[in-house]
Amino acid sequence: MADYREAPLATRPKTLDPNEYFNLSPDYRRAEAERAALRAGLKRQYQLQLNNPHRKELIEDPALNRWVYARANPYNHFKATKKTSLLGALFGVAPLFILYYVFKTDRVCYGGR
Amino acid sequence: MLKILIPTLFLLPTTWLTSSKWLWPTALTQSMLIALGSITWLNNTTDTGWTALNSYIGTDPLSTPLLVLSCWLLPLMLLASQNHLSSEPMNRQRMYITLLATLQLFLILAFGATEMIMFYVMFEATLIPTLLVITRWGNQTERLNAGTYFLFYTLAGSLPLLVALLMLQNSTGTLSLLIIPYAKPLLLMPFGSKIWWAACMIAFLVKMPLYGMHLWLPKAHVEAPVAGSMVLAAVLLKLGGYGMMRLMIVLDPLSKEMVYPFIVLALWGVIMTGSICLRQTDLKSLIAYSSVSHMGLVAGGILIQTPWGFTGALILMIAHGLASSALFCLANTNYERTHSRTMLLARGLQIALPLMTTWWFIASLANLALPPLPNLMGELMILTSLFNWSAWTLILTGIGTLITAAYSLYMFLMSQRGPLPQHMLALPPSYTREHLLMALHLIPLLLIILKPALLWGWFAC
Numbered sequence: 001m002a003d004y005r006e007a008p009l010a011t012r013p014k015t016l017d018p019n020e021y022f023n024l025s026p027d028y029r030r031a032e033a034e035r036a037a038l039r040a041g042l043k044r045q046y047q048l049q050l051n052n053p054h055r056k057e058l059i060e061d062p063a064l065n066r067w068v069y070a071r072a073n074p075y076n077h078f079k080a081t082k083k084t085s086l087l088g089a090l091f092g093v094a095p096l097f098i099l100y101y102v103f104k105t106d107r108v109c110y111g112g113r
Numbered sequence: 114m115l116k117i118l119i120p121t122l123f124l125l126p127t128t129w130l131t132s133s134k135w136l137w138p139t140a141l142t143q144s145m146l147i148a149l150g151s152i153t154w155l156n157n158t159t160d161t162g163w164t165a166l167n168s169y170i171g172t173d174p175l176s177t178p179l180l181v182l183s184c185w186l187l188p189l190m191l192l193a194s195q196n197h198l199s200s201e202p203m204n205r206q207r208m209y210i211t212l213l214a215t216l217q218l219f220l221i222l223a224f225g226a227t228e229m230i231m232f233y234v235m236f237e238a239t240l241i242p243t244l245l246v247i248t249r250w251g252n253q254t255e256r257l258n259a260g261t262y263f264l265f266y267t268l269a270g271s272l273p274l275l276v277a278l279l280m281l282q283n284s285t286g287t288l289s290l291l292i293i294p295y296a297k298p299l300l301l302m303p304f305g306s307k308i309w310w311a312a313c314m315i316a317f318l319v320k321m322p323l324y325g326m327h328l329w330l331p332k333a334h335v336e337a338p339v340a341g342s343m344v345l346a347a348v349l350l351k352l353g354g355y356g357m358m359r360l361m362i363v364l365d366p367l368s369k370e371m372v373y374p375f376i377v378l379a380l381w382g383v384i385m386t387g388s389i390c391l392r393q394t395d396l397k398s399l400i401a402y403s404s405v406s407h408m409g410l411v412a413g414g415i416l417i418q419t420p421w422g423f424t425g426a427l428i429l430m431i432a433h434g435l436a437s438s439a440l441f442c443l444a445n446t447n448y449e450r451t452h453s454r455t456m457l458l459a460r461g462l463q464i465a466l467p468l469m470t471t472w473w474f475i476a477s478l479a480n481l482a483l484p485p486l487p488n489l490m491g492e493l494m495i496l497t498s499l500f501n502w503s504a505w506t507l508i509l510t511g512i513g514t515l516i517t518a519a520y521s522l523y524m525f526l527m528s529q530r531g532p533l534p535q536h537m538l539a540l541p542p543s544y545t546r547e548h549l550l551m552a553l554h555l556i557p558l559l560l561i562i563l564k565p566a567l568l569w570g571w572f573a574c
Contacts, residue, residue: 049536056539058451058458068455071394091385099377099509106503 151184190340259336270319273312320353324382334401339445347434387516414495429491436479439554461533472551481521
């Protein structure tokens, strides 16, 4: 095979790096091969769907679905930690009181200018 | 008034008795004729302001713009729903049109009511067809949750209103809108009158919605089918604003003290919901939160009770009704093609559907209140009257305007620019029906630029 050289925007993939190949244990190499097989299976599924001439709908991306669900349902997994309580107080409770005080003082003492 | 009410009422036999081939064209033609007939209401020639007056219903410069908007919206709703309903059984299609027509009827009676109890009954009655549309024709399982939130938030807010109206009726003897501006104020103990003030306003503030009580709105808007979203965003929110404007006259001396918390909530809500818009992944959810943001500004304008505030609020209500409804229709064109509301999925549509991009552009510009559109006129009038009320509001409304521009542009750029996803095959080109729908939304908005005085309410001198 032609010698693979690294390009500025395309680094050498791990699978083609000779240093990585010879220093690895067989267990690690087996695990890597299994993972590569899983990835290839997913890619095959995607390609089958992509090139299916009878397909009319979008290809479903489970990662996108999970991400959209996570973005749309934060309250189900909300936990009152110190950080979230501080943020809630800072942006949800304190401004109301501060603004009430500001408007009241402005209108009562200075007549709204 | 009868020339609009009777045809609207008879839209119901029309939907059930026409043959399936002619159902949609007939319903559309009849509702379009009703809409064109309703424009004659804008002609207010009487001195007292009340036109088309009888014992129960009347129109005045405050209610005519909202009446015309709700009548104009029915043919647009039918146009938008035609595609997604075409695969359903005939009886369900007829039921859908029946629900929309009864909603229209209740809305006309609500905006035209001269007696507050009739307004209250119609205000509640509009909930039923909307609830049925959301829960029976929505697309996701969350629609039941959405319907529950929608119904119970509004009901819980409006039961105190019933008690408050009955107390007013006992004291004044009448609840006619022509008389109660001149009646004696309701004299209660100090704390009791504060509760009474809150009871009057909470129903409308929940409907508007005000920032703290807005949770029902994104759910209801997102889960509703397109006609439900359109009518919710364009008209039902304005019922809240209209009710507030009508009742403010009666509540007068109390309001000076009581409005502060609600103005604070409304203005802070403009910024908070605007910021949430920038984080949304769901297109309809973004448009729903932008509705909350604009209505926060309207609530602020109404609560300060100045002529410019009221005028700005009315103009912004009408302009936002048309622009928001247009955006929901555009979101629906995306949804019908990709069956997903995720913005990331439907990107780069300018390459695939360039003519629709024009409508996206105009609708996004309307949303961000570009001059000379009436959205800007409403926002500027509210901004300046709030500035007169207290100079510090300018910081909040200014940041709010900036954030509005940011998320409107974000919505436009996310959906139209960028790379078109490579796995999208079946993107049918834009139908003429969709172009007609968008034209009928945005051309009135552009025409209002030429004579906004039609929509200035009582102060159109």
